[in-house]
Amino acid sequence: MQAVLSGQISSGERLGEKDLGEIFGVSRTRVREAMMRLSSRGIVVVSPRRGWFVIEPTxxxxxxxxxxxxxxxxxxxxxxxxxxxxxxxxxxxxxxxxxxxxxxxxxxxxxxxxxxxxxxxxxxxxxxxxxxxxxxxxxxxxxxxxxxxxxxxxxxxxxxxxxxxxxxxxxxxxxxxxxxxxxxxxxxxxxxxxxxxxxxxxxxx
Amino acid sequence: MQAVLSGQISSGERLGEKDLGEIFGVSRTRVREAMMRLSSRGIVVVSPRRGWFVIEPTxxxxxxxxxxxxxxxxxxxxxxxxxxxxxxxxxxxxxxxxxxxxxxxxxxxxxxxxxxxxxxxxxxxxxxxxxxxxxxxxxxxxxxxxxxxxxxxxxxxxxxxxxxxxxxxxxxxxxxxxxxxxxxxxxxxxxxxxxxxxxxxxxxx
DNA sequence: GCATTCTAGCTTGTATACAAGATTCGCCCA
DNA sequence: TGGGCGAATCTTGTATACAAGCTAGAATGC
Missing domain, CATH: 1.20.120.530 (GntR ligand-binding domain-like)
Structure with a gap:
C-alpha cells in the first residue's frame, strides 16, 4: 500500500511471486497470502498463470x-x-x-x-x-x-x-x-x- | 459472509481449516486463502496455532x-x-x-x-x-x-x-x-x- | 480428593514439490 | 524477409510434508 501511495509502484505493474519473495526474504506462500489480501481490497488483480498486477481502473x-x-x-x-x-x-x-x-x-x-x-x-x-x-x-x-x-x-x-x-x-x-x-x-x-x-x-x- | 448474514455462524465460533476443507472438498491451502481474505475484511481473526474465529467485536x-x-x-x-x-x-x-x-x-x-x-x-x-x-x-x-x-x-x-x-x-x-x-x-x-x-x-x- | 506436571494428539505456520498453463524465442517455410 | 509453428522455460495453482506450538487428558504427588 505504501509503495503505491508514494508512487514507487504504478498501475499495470506486474508483481511476480518469486521476485517479491526474494525481496522480502520469504517463500511464495507468504507472498501469496499478502497478494490475496491486497486483491480482496481491490489493489491488485490476478491473471491466471500470468501473475499479479496492480489494478488499472477503467x-x-x-x-x-x-x-x-x-x-x-x-x-x-x-x-x-x-x-x-x-x-x-x-x-x-x-x-x-x-x-x-x-x-x-x-x-x-x-x-x-x-x-x-x-x-x-x-x-x-x-x-x-x-x-x-x-x-x-x-x-x-x-x-x-x-x-x-x-x-x-x-x-x-x-x-x-x-x-x-x-x-x-x-x-x-x-x-x-x-x-x-x-x-x-x-x-x-x-x-x-x-x-x-x-x-x-x-x-x- | 452469507453464513454470517443469515445467522448460521455466529460470533466466537471456531472455524477449523481441516473441517472447512472437508466441507467444501478442497485442501487447506484454499481454505487458508479464503480465511486470509475474510480476515482482511475484518470478519474473522486468527489466533496463532489455535484456529480461526469469527470476530467478537468489543x-x-x-x-x-x-x-x-x-x-x-x-x-x-x-x-x-x-x-x-x-x-x-x-x-x-x-x-x-x-x-x-x-x-x-x-x-x-x-x-x-x-x-x-x-x-x-x-x-x-x-x-x-x-x-x-x-x-x-x-x-x-x-x-x-x-x-x-x-x-x-x-x-x-x-x-x-x-x-x-x-x-x-x-x-x-x-x-x-x-x-x-x-x-x-x-x-x-x-x-x-x-x-x-x-x-x-x-x-x- | 485436588492440584500439578508431563505427554500425546491435534492444529496451524511455512516451505517445497509437482502440475498446468502462458510466454518467448528460435526455427522453418512461403 | 516476414509470419506461423513448436518446444523450452518460466509462472502460477494446488497439494502435501514437516515443524512448531497449543490443548486436553492421564498420571502423579500431596
Whole structure:
C-alpha cells in the first residue's frame, strides 16, 4: 500500500511471486497470502498463470471509487458534532509535514503524505474502521490520478487540506464538506475529459 | 459472509481449516486463502496455532463499525441528486421479498435479506464499490446485533426500509437520511446499555 | 480428593514439490 | 524477409510434508 501511495509502484505493474519473495526474504506462500489480501481490497488483480498486477481502473471504476470517497468523507465530516482540539492540532502537524516534503522536493514522501492525510483524518476523528476503508480508497485514487491526471498539483492539494482544517476548527462543517466536495469534483473532471479522449482515440497503450 | 448474514455462524465460533476443507472438498491451502481474505475484511481473526474465529467485536469496535455505517450510508444518500425510478422499483421488490421471508418464518433468509438490503441499496444507486464496503460493514453489524441485541425486531427493520424507499422516491433526501440515522442510533443505544451492564457485571460468558 | 506436571494428539505456520498453463524465442517455410 | 509453428522455460495453482506450538487428558504427588 505504501509503495503505491508514494508512487514507487504504478498501475499495470506486474508483481511476480518469486521476485517479491526474494525481496522480502520469504517463500511464495507468504507472498501469496499478502497478494490475496491486497486483491480482496481491490489493489491488485490476478491473471491466471500470468501473475499479479496492480489494478488499472477503467474510467467507470475510477468514477465509482471517487464517488465512494465522496460518500465516505462527506459522511465522516457531517457525523462530527464537535471536534476535539487535539485532533485539529494533530492534523495541522500532518499538513506541516506535507508542506515540508513539498518544499524539500521529496517526491515519494510528498505523494505518500498527501494521500495518507485522508486516512489520518478519519483516524484523528476517532474512527479506525473508516480509516481502514479510506486507506483502500485513497490508495486506489492515487493509482487513478497517476493514470488519468498527468500532473497533480501537490501545493494545491496541501492548501486544500489546510483550508479544510480551518473550516473544521471554526466549526463550519458545511464549508468543510464543500471543500471536500470541490476537491473530489476536480479529480472527477479530469476523468471526464480523459474519457472523452479515449472514446475518440481508442488505443492508449 | 452469507453464513454470517443469515445467522448460521455466529460470533466466537471456531472455524477449523481441516473441517472447512472437508466441507467444501478442497485442501487447506484454499481454505487458508479464503480465511486470509475474510480476515482482511475484518470478519474473522486468527489466533496463532489455535484456529480461526469469527470476530467478537468489543463495544468500542462495535460503536466504530456502526458509526462507519452512518458515515457511508448517509454519505451515499446525500450524494444522490436524483434517483432512477428503476432503482426504486428494484428496492421495493427487495423489500417485498423481505416481507415474504418474515411472513413465512424463514429465519435464515429473513436475516440475510434484512442485512443485505443495505448492500443492495448501494448497488441499486449505482456504486458497487460502496456496495462492497457495505457488505463488510453490515456483516459485522449482524454479528454485533447478535452479540449485544438479543432480540431484533425484523418487522420493524422491514418497515423502516419501506419508509426509507418512500422518502427517496418522493425526493425527500433529508427525511431518508433522518430515517437511516434513527435506525443506526437505535442500534447504538442498545450498545450503550449493554456497555454499562458489562462494566458492572464484568464476566459475561 | 485436588492440584500439578508431563505427554500425546491435534492444529496451524511455512516451505517445497509437482502440475498446468502462458510466454518467448528460435526455427522453418512461403 | 516476414509470419506461423513448436518446444523450452518460466509462472502460477494446488497439494502435501514437516515443524512448531497449543490443548486436553492421564498420571502423579500431596
Amino acid at each position: 474510467v467507470e471504476e475510477a468514477r465509482e471509487t471517487i464517488e465512494a470517497r465522496r460518500a465516505v468523507e462527506v459522511g465522516l465530516l457531517l457525523m462530527q458534532k464537535s471536534i476535539r482540539p487535539e485532533a485539529i492540532r494533530q492534523l495541522e502537524e500532518h499538513v506541516a509535514e506535507q508542506q515540508k516534503a513539498i518544499d524539500e522536493g521529496d517526491f515519494a514522501r510528498r505523494s505518500y503524505l498527501l494521500g495518507h492525510f485522508h486516512v489520518y483524518l478519519a483516524e484523528a476523528l476517532g474512527n479506525s474502521v473508516l480509516a481502514g476503508i479510506l486507506e483502500e480508497l485513497t490508495t486506489r485514487t492515487v493509482l487513478i490520478a497517476a493514470l488519468y491526471q498527468p500532473t497533480e498539483d501537490a501545493q494545491h492539494s496541501c492548501d486544500n487540506h489546510r483550508r479544510l482544517i480551518s473550516a473544521m476548527a471554526a466549526g463550519h462543517m458545511e464549508k468543510a464538506v464543500q471543500i471536500m466536495n470541490a476537491h473530489l469534483t476536480r479529480l472527477e473532471k479530469v476523468l471526464n475529459v480523459r474519457a472523452g479522449k479515449k472514446k475518440s482515440g481508442q488505443a492508449e497503450k | 463495544v468500542e469496535e462495535a460503536r466504530e463499525t456502526i458509526e462507519a455505517r452512518r458515515a457511508v450510508e448517509v454519505g451515499l444518500l446525500l450524494m444522490q441528486k436524483s434517483i432512477r425510478p428503476e432503482a426504486i422499483r428494484q428496492l421495493e421488490e427487495h423489500v417485498a421479498e423481505q416481507q415474504k421471508a418474515i411472513d413465512e418464518g424463514d429465519f435464515a433468509r429473513r436475516s440475510y435479506l434484512l442485512g443485505h438490503f443495505h448492500v443492495y441499496l448501494a448497488e441499486a444507486l449505482g456504486n458497487s464499490v460502496l456496495a462492497g464496503i457495505l457488505e463488510e460493514l453490515t456483516t459485522r453489524t449482524v454479528l454485533i446485533a447478535a452479540l449485544y441485541q438479543p432480540t431484533e425486531d425484523a418487522q420493524h427493520s422491514c418497515d423502516n426500509h419501506r419508509r426509507l424507499i418512500s422518502a427517496m422516491a418522493a425526493g425527500h433526501m433529508e427525511k431518508a437520511v433522518q430515517i437511516m440515522n434513527a435506525h443506526l442510533t437505535r442500534l447504538e443505544k442498545v450498545l450503550n446499555v449493554r456497555a454499562g451492564k458489562k462494566k458492572s457485571g464484568q464476566a459475561e460468558k
